Amino acid sequence: MKLFASHALLPAGWCRNVLLAWDDAGRFTAVTPDAVAPTGVERAEYVLPGMVNLHSHSFQRALSGLTEIAGDGPDSFWTWRDLMYRTALRITPAQMEAIAAQLFVECLRHGYTSVCEFHYLHRAPDGAPYGDVAETARRVLAGAAQAGIGITMLPVLYRHAGFGAKPLRDEQRRFASTVDDVLAIVAALEPLRSPLVEVGVAPHSLRAASIDDIRALVGAVPRDRPIHLHIAEQEDEVRQCLAHAGRRPVSFLFDTMAVDARWCFVHATHLDDQEVAALAASGAVVGLCPSTEANLGDGLFPLAPFLRQGGRFGIGSDSHVSTSPVEELRWLEYGQRLAARRRNLAVSRQERRVGDYLWQSALAGGAQAAGRKVGALAAGCVADLLVLDAAHPNVAPPPATLNGFVFGGNDNLVQDVLAGGRWVVRGREHVAQQAIATRFRSTLAELRELPS
Structure with a gap:
């Protein structure tokens, strides 16, 4: 299979007249710039690599719009979490699959071609284990297969309700897992690994x-598997860690464990200068989710000093108040501008265009966090790509393409999407969009009928 692109974003930058070829396994076999368009090969004007969504809790897509109602007291991440727990206790495995498929369709339509699923709904609603320890993880993987998105499944270790080994609250009963439980899920999913599926831990x-x-968990998984961890998302979490360990979360972890490029630290919002430097030097990726972090009132990550010290980052949709990588990147930059009261902050000495820097950096960080060979139009990588709508006035030739894509308004400029060597979006519509949406609507109706 082949596609000829008048303009394609390759690892070295925008190139002209690029012939892309991929095989039945869904990997690029050749990417050739300055080529002559072969007869009978499909053509596109503007082609770029699909983005990696490095942090997702797919079931939370069912919460969209339901938590934007003020309570009697001050609302915060912690009051939102209580509402999320109520939803988590009600969802069946079949409903998880339907919700995941809908979410992944939305992600694909907006330009994500890979997702990292931070999955912690392991048990039945009453807290009992399923007969298959990987039952719910398989359901999310099935939703990904229906949508056609590449996925890194990250079964979550969740033992305690707080620092000091506090016992889980009753409403956390579906999350309960030991190291052995997580390793059992990893082993059960091993036969499903492929160019489209990886399995790490979280x-x-x-x-x-x-x-x-x-x-113990990190030491037991293969050394090439990704490791993801929420850290320093909330100021209360930092205070609790200081009270428990006498150190802030990032310092506590780095002082007690070896951290390397396999790690992805999600949010890492509240850091001191020493932690910023340590995180940047480690080679780990920071997973930033600006739309969710804003929705939950988390705060702003210290991006500028992190980037100055060579830090790596990727983006994720997390709770899915947005499923657009453009919105995540735009608000990553805009949040920093509001805090600093300056403009054009996410740049480097080599790349002065903000849109280009953000897209390329998030591609590299996301690919690293996913543990899959994605994020580049290059031979040997998974054949993921986006075709932009060349007829839209916001789409301009290079070098203005990515700045227009990221900062040019709210129209979805993604016209076609190839994921794993398969066309999954054509003319802005997913190939299974209607059937998946119908099942999703039925699932939401079922959930609304249940007592809260």
Whole structure:
């Protein structure tokens, strides 16, 4: 299979007249710039790599719009979490699959071609284990297969309700897992690994897993697997960690464990200067989710000093108040501008265009966090790509393409999407969009009929 692009974003930058070829396994076999368009090969004007969504809780797509109602007291991440728990206790495995498929269709239509699923709904609503320890993880993977998105499944270790090994609250009963439970899920999913599916692990947070448990889990999984962890998302979490360990979360982890490029630290919102430097030097990726972080009132990550020290980042949709990588990147930059009261902050000495810097950096960080060979139009990589709508006035020739794409308004400029060598979006519509949406609507109706 082949596609000829008048303009394509390759690892070295925009190139002209690029012939892209991929095989039945869904990998690029050749990417040739300055080519002559072969007869009978489909043509496109503007082609770029699909983005990696490095942080997703797919079931939370069912919450969209339901938590934007003020309570009697001050609302915060913690009051939102209580509402999320109520939903988590009601969803069946079949409903998880339907919700995941809908979410992944939306992600694909907006330009994500890979997702990292931070999955912690392991048990039945009453807290009992399923006969298949990987039952719910398989359901999310089935939703990904129906949508055609590449996925890194990250079964979550969730043992405690807070620092000091506090016992889980009753409403957290579906999350309960030990190191052995997570390793059993990883083993059960091993036969499903492929160019489209990877399996890593995710200690939920320092609140929910002890350092000893995290060390045991990391030591037991193959050394090439990704490791994701929520950290320093909330100021209360930082205060609790200081009270428990006498250190802030990132310092506590780095002082007690070896951290390398396999790690992805999600949010990492509240850092001091020493932690910023340590995180940047580690080679780990920071997973930033600006739309969710804004929705939950988390705060702003210290992006400028992190980038100055060579830090790596990717983006994720997390709770899915947005499923657009453009919106995540735009608000990543805009949040920094509001805090600093300056403009054009996410740049480097080599790349002065903000849109280009953001897209390329998030591609590299996302690919690293996913543990899959994605994020580039290059031979050997998974054949993921986006075709922009060349007829739209916001789409301009290089070098203005990415700045227009990221900062040019709210129209979805993604026209076609190839994921894993298969066309999954054509003319802005997913190939299974109607059937998946119908099942999703039925699922939401079922959930609304249940008592809260």
